[in-house]
Amino acid sequence: MENQKRKPIVNWLLFIGTVIVVFAAGIFTASIMERRAEKAARMQIVKEIPEWEPRNEVWGENFPKEWETYMKTLDTNFVSPHGGSHTIDYLAEFPELVILWAGYPFSIDYNQGRGHAHAVRDVRQTLRTGGVENSPLPSTCWSCKSTDVPRVMNRDGIEQFYNRKWIELGEEIINPIGCQDCHDPKTMNLRITRPALVEAFERQGKNMKEFSRQDMRSLVCAQCHVEYYFKKENKYLVFPWDKGFSADSMEAYYDNIEFYDWTHKLSRTPMLKAQHPDYELYKTGVHSARNVSCSDCHMPYKIEGGVKFTDHHISSPLQNIANACQTCHRESEAQLLSDVVSRQDRVLEIRRIAEKSLAAAHIEAKAAWDAGATEEDMKPVLKLIRHAQWRWDWVAAANGVGFHSPVEALRVLGTSIERAEKARGLINVILTKLGKPIPVQLPDISTKEKAQQYIGIDMAKAKSDKLKLLETVVKSWDEKAKTRQGTLQKY
Numbered sequence: 219m220e221n222q223k224r225k226p227i228v229n230w231l232l233f234i235g236t237v238i239v240v241f242a243a244g245i246f247t248a249s250i251m252e253r254r255a256e257k258a259a260r261m262q263i264v265k266e267i268p269e270w271e272p273r274n275e276v277w278g279e280n281f282p283k284e285w286e287t288y289m290k291t292l293d294t295n296f297v298s299p300h301g302g303s304h305t306i307d308y309l310a311e312f313p314e315l316v317i318l319w320a321g322y323p324f325s326i327d328y329n330q331g332r333g334h335a336h337a338v339r340d341v342r343q344t345l346r347t348g349g350v351e352n353s354p355l356p357s358t359c360w361s362c363k364s365t366d367v368p369r370v371m372n373r374d375g376i377e378q379f380y381n382r383k384w385i386e387l388g389e390e391i392i393n394p395i396g397c398q399d400c401h402d403p404k405t406m407n408l409r410i411t412r413p414a415l416v417e418a419f420e421r422q423g424k425n426m427k428e429f430s431r432q433d434m435r436s437l438v439c440a441q442c443h444v445e446y447y448f449k450k451e452n453k454y455l456v457f458p459w460d461k462g463f464s465a466d467s468m469e470a471y472y473d474n475i476e477f478y479d480w481t482h483k484l485s486r487t488p489m490l491k492a493q494h495p496d497y498e499l500y501k502t503g504v505h506s507a508r509n510v511s512c513s514d515c516h517m518p519y520k521i522e523g524g525v526k527f528t529d530h531h532i533s534s535p536l537q538n539i540a541n542a543c544q545t546c547h548r549e550s551e552a553q554l555l556s557d558v559v560s561r562q563d564r565v566l567e568i569r570r571i572a573e574k575s576l577a578a579a580h581i582e583a584k585a586a587w588d589a590g591a592t593e594e595d596m597k598p599v600l601k602l603i604r605h606a607q608w609r610w611d612w613v614a615a616a617n618g619v620g621f622h623s624p625v626e627a628l629r630v631l632g633t634s635i636e637r638a639e640k641a642r643g644l645i646n647v648i649l650t651k652l653g654k655p656i657p658v659q660l661p662d663i664s665t666k667e668k669a670q671q672y673i674g675i676d677m678a679k680a681k682s683d684k685l686k687l688l689e690t691v692v693k694s695w696d697e698k699a700k701t702r703q704g705t706l707q708k709y
Contacts (some may be wrong), residue, residue, distance in 0.1 A: 221478040222590050268401035270372055272365035274396035277403075283522060288396065288530035290334030291562035296534045300562045300619045306330040307691055312570070314577040318607060321483030322491060323347075323354065325673065325682050329615075334395035334532055337363045342692055347384060349683025350691055354383035356453035361412065362442035364391045365398035369376035369412040376413050381452045385687075389695035402437040402514035408434040412441040418457035436497065443496035443512075443649030445612070447477060463498040464631045465612040469605060478604075487600045492611035499616045503623030503678070518542045528554045558621055565613070568631045572610040578660060579603050582645045585658045591648050606637035 265279045278285025296302040308328045309315055314709055319325040327345035331337075341347060341363050348354055358380045370579050371379045379387075402409045408431065415437065416426055427438060446457050461467040470492075472478075478488035487521055499504050499597060503517070513528065518541035520529045535542035535610045536558060539551045547554055583599060613620055613627045613634075620627030663669040670677060 237677040238346065242448050245470060247271075255570075259661045261372060265387060269403060270398065270404060272396075272398050273371050274365065274393060274398075276568045277397035277401075281397075281406075281527075283525065283527050283567055284397075284530045288532075289335065290531040291335040294336075295331055296412070296533065296537050298534055299559045300328060300472075301451040301534060301617070302332055302537075303533060304330075305332065307666070308540040309669075312573060313575040313663050313666050315364045316654070316666060316673065317484070317577040317580055317663055317674075318573065318610075319348040319491070320580065320673040322480045322489070324491065325670065326675060327678070337394040338391060339394070342388070342685070343688065345684050346681050347684075348687070350385075350687045351685060352382065353492035353687070356448060357382040357384050357387045358386050358448050358453045358455050360387055360391045361397065361414075361455055364394045365396045366391045368398060371413070377452060377454065380448075380454050385691065386693065390449065394693075395442075399441070408438050410437065410441060414457050414459065415441050415444075415453040418459045421460055425579050435513035436506075439516075440497035443494055443617070445477070445493050445495040445498060447472075450477075459498075464626075465495075465498075468495075468612075469608055470588035471637070473609075482580060484602075485580040485588060485600065485603055486582070486596070486605045487580075487607075488622045489604060490608040490611070494615050494617060495612055496616050496618070496622060499613070499620075499627065500622040505622070514545075515542045518545065524616075538700070562619040562621055565624055565627050565631070568628055568635070569610065569614055569620075572631050572634045572638065575612075575635055575642070576603070576610060577663065578606050578658075579606070579638050579641045581660055582642055582649075582658045585654070586645050586648045586652075589652045589654045591652065595648050599641050599648070602637045602644070604607040606634045606641065609634035609637070634667065 222464050228558070242259060263280050264397065266354065267280065273275065274288065275581040276284065276345065278288075291303075294303045294305065297304050307327060308330065309325075314327045315328065319328075323346035329340075329344070332340060341359070346355075347359070361380075367379075370387065399411055401407055401419055409427055419426060426437075429648060444457055449456060458468045458471040461471045472490055481487070482489050497512075500512065503660050515535045516532055517530060518535075518538065519526055520541065521527075529538070529541070531538075535632075539554055544551070549557070578601065583596065586596065586599070609630045613631050615620065623656050629642055645658075649658070661668075661672050663672055667677075
């Protein structure tokens with residue numbers, strides 16, 4: 219009797235439980251179908267994208283989530299202990315750099331690069347691109363600044379693109395770094411649009427088609443975040459990777475072809491200017507060894523509304539530690555931030571020693587020349603200075619204050635200091651033989667202004683020339699661009 223009384227209760231419980239399970243399953247199924255529909259709708263090309271479409275907002279009509287996150291690269295509010303997206307005047311922060319680049323435009327103006335959406339504006343406004351009549355740069359300098367570059371290269375030819383003046387292409391280069399630079403408009407697959415990268419690998423016997431998608435998630439960045447130089451005869455863009463990616467290998471490459479970017483105003487050294495060898499430094503680090511791509515850290519995946527996509531707010535991983543770092547590392551955000559900054563602190567400490575040693579070497583070399591040193595006397599000195607500064611710059615010019623490979627960064631900076639100090643020792647021997655007192659009395663270069671005054675820079679003229687260019691030439695570029703339907707990027 220007791221079991222018969224309990225049976226209806228059990229039946230009701232089973233019934234209610236079944237209803238709940240069916241209802242939950244229905245909601246779950248509906249959610250899956252809704253997310254699939256959302257994803258399918260998102261992948262549908264609502265507006266066909268031409269082969270060389272430079273306007274990022276056109277791509278954004280098809281991929282609104284990527285476009286929305288890309289626009290965040292306009293934000294300049296993020297500040298990290300050693301960088302961020304805000305403007306930093308590096309010459310003001312490290313005045314020795316003015317001396318290191320004496321006779322080269324970087325001694326006039328050198329700021330931290332801002333987000334990709336600022337690329338065209340920043341290269342127009344920097345004092346390094348000169349004024350109306352004295353812009354020293356070839357059009358090759360536009361190569362990594364704009365989605366218009368592949369379009370113009372395809373139209374005019376690669377060599378023709380390189381072998382023009384920077385100022386001549388200003389009205390053509392309007393849209394900042396973006397979608398066209400990395401994606402095939404038909405398939406959205408990653409692709410290479412800058413020939414220098416393809417040519418560098420071809421010289422190594424490698425075919426771009428052999429690289430995996432994970433490789434490509436770094437190689438699209440390596441189109442621009444690399445060391446490069448312009449051939450003297452036609453300003454053709456080349457990556458110096460024929461002997462390898464290391465600072466030592468590229469140094470040997472440059473020495474072999476007797477290349478130099480400029481002759482130093484004080485020491486008369488045939489100098490090398492490193493650009494931003496981020497990919498090369500990364501290749502020597504643990505993340506590369508573990509097959510972690512640039513995009514994994516700087517463009518981590520996001521999930522919104524059930525849709526997984528790549529965050530195109532390309533920025534410091536420290537701005538998004540949860541997605542950029544904690545997908546692999548289980549430590550707290552505070553601990554991970556501390557780990558990064560502590561490594562950067564150590565690299566910066568050694569880098570500053572190298573900068574001070576190099577600045578002194580250039581000034582002391584000038585004293586030796588002024589005292590009557592011969593070219594034969596100075597030959598070994600200049601070679602040491604050239605190599606010392608190249609090695610310092612190979613680390614300093616890369617983003618991240620050495621974090622992409624701190625062990626290698628410290629090794630290379632150590633060899634920089636060793637060579638700079640050896641050069642200074644040889645200079646002292648030369649000065650002693652010439653009957654001059656040592657040590658050389660170094661000038662006060664404790665501020666950017668004092669250092670620029672010491673090497674004879676007329677900052678008032680540089681600013682006046684740039685203002686004239688902005689008010690006349692750049693204004694003309696924008697007016698002409700407005701007459702070409704859809705060419706001007708509004709940002």
